[in-house]
Amino acid sequence: xxxxxxxxxxxxARAALGGVGLVPTMGFLHDGHLSxxxxxxxxxxxxxxxxxxxxxxxxPTEDLEAYPRDLDHDLDVLxxxxxxxxxxxxxxxVYPAGFxxxxxxxxxxxxxxxxxxxxxxxxxxxxxxxxxxLVAPQRAYFGQKDxxxxxxxxxMVRDLGLPVEVVACPIVREQDGLAMSSRNTYLSDEDRxxxxxxxxxxRAADRAWTAGERDADALRAIMRGILAEEPRAQVxxxxxxxxxxxxxxxxxxxxxxxxxxxxxRVGRPRLIDNLVLAPRA
Numbered sequence: 001x002x003x004x005x006x007x008x009x010x011x012x013a014r015a016a017l018g019g020v021g022l023v024p025t026m027g028f029l030h031d032g033h034l035s036x037x038x039x040x041x042x043x044x045x046x047x048x049x050x051x052x053x054x055x056x057x058x059x060p061t062e063d064l065e066a067y068p069r070d071l072d073h074d075l076d077v078l079x080x081x082x083x084x085x086x087x088x089x090x091x092x093x094v095y096p097a098g099f100x101x102x103x104x105x106x107x108x109x110x111x112x113x114x115x116x117x118x119x120x121x122x123x124x125x126x127x128x129x130x131x132x133x134l135v136a137p138q139r140a141y142f143g144q145k146d147x148x149x150x151x152x153x154x155x156m157v158r159d160l161g162l163p164v165e166v167v168a169c170p171i172v173r174e175q176d177g178l179a180m181s182s183r184n185t186y187l188s189d190e191d192r193x194x195x196x197x198x199x200x201x202x203r204a205a206d207r208a209w210t211a212g213e214r215d216a217d218a219l220r221a222i223m224r225g226i227l228a229e230e231p232r233a234q235v236x237x238x239x240x241x242x243x244x245x246x247x248x249x250x251x252x253x254x255x256x257x258x259x260x261x262x263x264x265r266v267g268r269p270r271l272i273d274n275l276v277l278a279p280r281a
Contacts, residue, residue: 018045022137027051028068032172032180036141046084057123139165183269191267194232201226202275216240216249236263
């Protein structure tokens, strides 16, 4: 496994590889990340991973400095997973002195997370664009847990004509249903069981959808009702939206389905989760 830091080192190492599957990460890796690496290995000649806590996607009151990091652990698990190339840049390697060019996504970035975290998706789109240009992957792998991020990146790839296939991989969950996230480490012993309310709310909406409920307000109300049962949960948003544009729906088309998503603060961390309401015949 080759580990590089600078852009030049990355270009040199990349030139020695064939077709590459890229897994962009911010580190503190868990089994969800490793599932992306496994798929990248299976579908490409080589798997590359970036580890970079991207400052441009954090707001001034967010957890940039406190974001969990453990590079030694990350490199160990990536080597055991058979990763071919890892880029661990410094801030100046991604954003050189005088950097002043950004990618500003459109409407799909303005709702949900984008409405509550101004500038977040500009930072995401910019850093991913840099990664795509430097690594030149055939495919890039992202977790479905960050569904809006996937939608933003797919829109960017379409609009800018980037020769990359964006692959969204299923959410990996703990045995009790909690979606794996690096921020789960912030959960206290008391808050950890309370965090299961997110997946319970989504499953309740999915059961209603499967049973024939098509009214989006009713589906949102079902999720809010479950969340209200947990006193440690502070709801930020509950959404039933078009799976492509993320526009909130009034009625869900059975032939199209929807994305049910939510953001909830449980103790210290703000957690997000989602579930695709699959099209029904």
